[in-house]
Amino acid sequence: MIRYFLIATYCATALFAGAQAPRKTIAQRVDSVMKLMTLEEKIGQLNQYSGDWSHTGPITADGDKQTQIRNGQLGSMLNVVGVEHTRMLQEQAMKSRLKIPLLFGQDVIHGFRTTFPIPLAQACSWDTDEIERAERIAGTESSAYGIHWAFSPMVDIARDARWGRVMEGSGEDPYLGSKIAAARVRGFQGKGLGNTDAVMACVKHYAAYGAAVGGRDYNDVDMSDLSLWQYYLPPFKAAADAGAASFMTSFNALNGIPATGNRYLLRDILRKLWKYTGIVVSDWGAIGEMINHGFVADGKEAAKAALDAGCDIDMESRSYKNHLTELARNKKIKAGLIDEAVARVLTKKFELGLFDDPFRFCNQAREKSQENVQAHKDAARSLSRKSIVLLKNENNLLPLSKKTKTVAFIGPFAKSVRDNLGFWSMEWPDDTATIVTQWQGIRQALSPESQLLYAEGCHINDQDSSGFAQAVSTAEQADVVILSVGEARDMSGEAKSRSNIQLPGVQEQLIKAIHATGKPVVLLINAGRPLVFTWASDNITAIVYTWWLGSEAGHAIADVLFGDYNPSGKITMSFPRSGGQVPIYYNYRNTGRPAPNDSTLFYVSGYIDLLHSPRYPFGYGIGYSPFQYSGFTLSKSSLRKGKDSFSASVTVTNTGRYDGEETVQLYLRDHTASVARPVKELIQYRKVWLKSGESKTIVFMVDEKQCRFYNQQLAYISEPGKFTLFVGGNSRDVMETTFELVQ
Ligand code: BGC
DSSP: OHHHHHHHHHHHHHHHOOSSSOOOOHHHHHHHHHHHOOHHHHHHHTEEEEOSSOOSSOOOOOSOHHHHHHTTOOOEEESOOSHHHHHHHHHHHTTSSSOOOOEEEEOOSSBSSSBOOOHHHHHTTTOHHHHHHHHHHHHHHHHHTTOOEEOOOBOOOOOOTTSGGGGGSOOSOHHHHHHHHHHHHHHHHTTOBTBTTOOBOEEEEETTGGGOGGGOTTOOBOOOHHHIIIIISHHHHHHHHTTOSEEEEOSSEETTEEGGGOHIIIIIIIIIISOOOSEEEOOTTTTTHHHHHTSOSSHHHHHHHHHHHTOOBEESOOHHHHHHHHHHHTTOSOTTHHHHHHHHHHHHHHHTTTTTOTTTTOOHHHHHHTTTOHHHHHHHHHHHHHHOEEEEEGGGOOSOOTTOSEEEEESTTSSOSGGGTOTTOOOOTTHHHHSOOHHHHHHHHSOTTSEEEEEOOSOSSSOOOTTHHHHHHHHHTOSEEEEEEEOOTTSSSTTOOOSOOBOOTTHHHHHHHHHTTTOOEEEEEEOSSOOBOHHHHHHOSEEEEOOOOOTTHHHHHHHHHTTSSOOOOOOSSOBOSSGGGOSOOSSOBOOSSOOSSTTOOTTSSSOTTSOSSOSBOTTOOBOSSOEEEEEEEESOSEEESSSOEEEEEEEEEEOSSSOEEEEEEEEEEEOSOSSOOBSOEEEEEEEEEEOTTOEEEEEEEEEGGGGOEEOTTOOEEOOOEEEEEEEESSSSSEEEEEEEEEO
16 A cells, blocks of 8 residues: 555656656656556556447447546547546546546547538648648647547548548549648647647558458458559558658458558558557457457457557457456567557657646637637638539539529538538537538528529438429529539448449439429539439539538538639549449559540440540549640650759640639659559649639659659669650640650
């Protein structure tokens, strides 16, 4: 008892003193805490539970969590939100022998109090500054609610729209995905851990989760090293280089080895090659799930495999808690592995300042100050309108006049509230009062003299067409129809794979019925993934892909429809013509029998019942003014290895009536190399604002580094030969010119 008291006193002094004594480095402080820890307490730091308020995975109940906290058996939690809850649990941690503070993590995927567009939509803005700002806001808001750790960004490359989690990432391109990954990390971590508005980023899901076979969530991944390194790893590396505080393992097995027990991924690449020093946490239950994978026989083997591989924290599987002590006592795990993992966890707790003040994220006034912040809503509105993609606008139907006499607003999304938010949004009691619905946004923007008529037409996902007649008669009374359709917010997201990626329910029939009235129709498509809507693409005059835009959806949509904002979004996943065409992506390696054009069928690589190209190509999106590209020239046509570079210039002219922003995209093709190279790869892009009639010359600097790729030995090199550069407003409609790379 006396001994316990002395230890506790010493410990409290060691942990919280510091004012007079010269400040030790974090490494020294970690070391002095670890010297006091028992094996069980160390293992406690590697154990993470979900709180009891909400769950984002299968629930494992195992008794009283608070007692376990007081016993030092828990190091971190997720799904505990708010100053009151986090304070209450942190107080329990302060009753533990060593008073080591808890970490609170949360899925902060597209905003926190303020809901931003889903990440895939945000990516369509190609605007890394705005994306960083969105995450800065999410970091500020969530940290004020007691959160230290955002389980974000999700940087999985995704090519298969059947996979519901495409909504969480940035799409199919590794270059753009890397830029966005780094921006998100900067946004969450702000001026650095230790500031009370900075939260740790968590890069997930490492790795190759997006390539699940058949687009079926959690499914197996079988992938060549070339694809892994060329397409799937770059955003993870970019996020690590940006200083991300943590990584999360993925659920899938990669080439037979579950990612959570995968030494190649976790030790060889992440730790050794990339010299990554942050925390690695498993995904929910993923350590225990290695039993189902057939990789280990039981929880004990699972714990050993995960720790050996380099996974520091066990989220929710209890394998570490139940087995590491015995494994360590019987010397079944390498000495030092537990200590290394614990040191990484404690280091982050020190960096966050939690040892100095465990309650520094528990400030009620700060929490209150983050409710309904107008500046945050303004940022959400700005990013939302930049996320919207205009796919089609025949006869310049858009923008609409605010003075249109009668507008019919039809469809299940017209007055829907929470469907605007998307799968990973948080729910708040005052949500319904703060979300701007599409109806509200459009009503506010329209002149008070204009009539806005409403009919729901049908629900999102059932077979009931009894509302069609009323919808048709409403359309008939109007000068123009806005028709808002799509997926409900729980139709894309985790465990939301779909085999049929068309509009659900009877929505396509509703579109046909409204179109048959002969009225001009503006179609809004709300979804978490690229959908297939072939009939509408062929027949409807104007199509606006709105994704799920978040709290400011209504304002952002109205801004675009009425021309207060000239749409500038460009899709970051290729849109297929049919579900049978996925996975589909622009940066594919050529076959030996490429189709010379879209409809050639004779012994070429394609489908006999479908055009070869995607419905809308990667990078595509139009605005209210066309942009014309001219004079694509290189300052020289050959490039030497080393410091050599040349400029590639192109003049872009806004030939329309509206000022607007264009995303100028530069692609490269390496014609011959020791491994087959993609037919096009994005290597740079530039966003440019052009007034009506204005021209600007955009200059890209190109050097040998941009010609590099992973060869068969996985060396990142370039090889001499012919290259083509392409420039344009999307990956299909491009100007091109060639250059030679010489030794
Ligand atoms: C998801 C992760 C998430 C975790 C915690 C898992 O099911 O795959 O992305 O961070 O749950 O909610």
